[in-house]
Amino acid sequence: MQVIVSPQEDIYVAVRPGVQAGMQLPRAHYEELAAAATHGHPVPTWFADAAQQAWQIDVAGRPTGSVVTVRRPSTAPVTYSRASWEINKGCNFACEHCYLEQRPFAGLPLDEKLTLIDMLQDVGVLWFQITGGEPLIDPDFPPAYEYAHDAGMMLEILTNGSRLARPDHVAMFTARRPHKITVSMYGASPDTADALTQTRGAFRTMYRGLQAAAAAGLPVEVTIIITRHNVAELDDMRALIDEIDLPRREYGSISPTYTGNGSTLDTQVPGYLDKSAIFAGCPAGHTSFHVDPHGFATMCKVGRDHPISLITEGPEGLRRLPGIADTQMLRTGGCSGCTLSSTCRVCRPMARVYQEAKAPLEHYCQHGERNPA
Numbered sequence: 001m002q003v004i005v006s007p008q009e010d011i012y013v014a015v016r017p018g019v020q021a022g023m024q025l026p027r028a029h030y031e032e033l034a035a036a037a038t039h040g041h042p043v044p045t046w047f048a049d050a051a052q053q054a055w056q057i058d059v060a061g062r063p064t065g066s067v068v069t070v071r072r073p074s075t076a077p078v079t080y081s082r083a084s085w086e087i088n089k090g091c092n093f094a095c096e097h098c099y100l101e102q103r104p105f106a107g108l109p110l111d112e113k114l115t116l117i118d119m120l121q122d123v124g125v126l127w128f129q130i131t132g133g134e135p136l137i138d139p140d141f142p143p144a145y146e147y148a149h150d151a152g153m154m155l156e157i158l159t160n161g162s163r164l165a166r167p168d169h170v171a172m173f174t175a176r177r178p179h180k181i182t183v184s185m186y187g188a189s190p191d192t193a194d195a196l197t198q199t200r201g202a203f204r205t206m207y208r209g210l211q212a213a214a215a216a217g218l219p220v221e222v223t224i225i226i227t228r229h230n231v232a233e234l235d236d237m238r239a240l241i242d243e244i245d246l247p248r249r250e251y252g253s254i255s256p257t258y259t260g261n262g263s264t265l266d267t268q269v270p271g272y273l274d275k276s277a278i279f280a281g282c283p284a285g286h287t288s289f290h291v292d293p294h295g296f297a298t299m300c301k302v303g304r305d306h307p308i309s310l311i312t313e314g315p316e317g318l319r320r321l322p323g324i325a326d327t328q329m330l331r332t333g334g335c336s337g338c339t340l341s342s343t344c345r346v347c348r349p350m351a352r353v354y355q356e357a358k359a360p361l362e363h364y365c366q367h368g369e370r371n372p373a
């Protein structure tokens with residue numbers, strides 16, 4: 001499969017894993033592609049021309065079903081376009097700054113993982129992020145990934161990279177290309193990365209993973225996680241990534257754990273906390289949601305009030321999610337009545353996590369900027 005064609009709310013889109021450019025299709029064209037795929041007809045000429053222009057791929061004359069996965073309209077009571085899923089919170093690293101306070105190795109049995117993916121497909125999820133813990137250490141990752149890929153999803157994998165060099169993983173991602181593999185980098189040397197992750201071999205396995213993925217031409221992006229343990233190696237990390245010609249970005253905003261423990265904040269480097277953008281609203285719970293390892297859906301990874309069991313309730317349970325999300329967005333608790341809320345830089349679920357962790361105000365709140373502690 002090279003292209004996914006899918007209804008999204010009241011429009012139809014065509015997207016290609018690994019590429020940002022996509023197209024919007026008229027309904028008649030969507031139906032023509034669906035019929036051509038069903039009946040084994042070659043791709044319509046207009047589609048071959050458009051695919052050449054958008055993605056520089058030559059699909060002229062090929063059977064439509066071998067090129068395009070056509071997603072059916074959702075039959076679920078609610079529709080969503082994005083979801084993230086912690087397949088398993090277990091991790092083979094133990095980073096001090098991790099937003100998960102506990103990382104138990106546990107999750108759904110494989111048959112229920114696949115049932116969950118069926119449900120996500122049914123509610124219309126097209127962009128699907130699989131995270132952890134470290135997702136690649138879950139033995140069910142390969143069958144779950146392949147199942148989601150065959151369901152016609154644009155997959156993003158968040159990983160520490162330590163298992164990325166495994167030939168079976170490279171073969172899996174080559175045969176079924178993800179939209180993106182995002183690898184976190186924690187240092188430019190074994191001394192630093194192994195100390196930060198409290199894991200011997202962390203740097204070596206991560207860097208081998210990056211090299212293997214780059215050599216295979218996989219769509220990898222590296223996120224440099226900046227903490228006080230590795231900030232001295234920031235330029236070296238940038239250079240290492242540039243050497244293997246991968247795109248990179250940087251992340252230095254360390255939050256409390258999502259269960260409100262502020263011990264992670266000691267790893268924050270002053271000056272790398274991103275306070276640039278004013279929070280302008282978030283569609284979490286309305287167009288996207290998060291699923292934990294046991295199949296419970298919440299508005300996002302941070303706002304986890306009133307989880308809904310997808311395994312016992314099915315997609316029907318998601319009807320409650322928009323209301324649950326709206327309640328979590330209210331500026332209550334420590335933010336109630338704040339006169340600066342229109343220029344606040346954090347969403348309410350994140351502000352609550354900081355407040356529960358009793359974090360110093362200068363980490364997240366304008367009142368801390370005005371009256372530095």
Ligand code: SF4
Nearest residue numbers: 335338341344365366
């Ligand atoms: S500025 Fe501080 S108190 Fe006001 S809404 Fe934002 S986090 Fe809450």
Ligand code: SF4
Nearest residue numbers: 282284300302347349
């Ligand atoms: S943490 Fe805040 S901004 Fe992020 S998805 Fe949740 S509500 Fe939206």
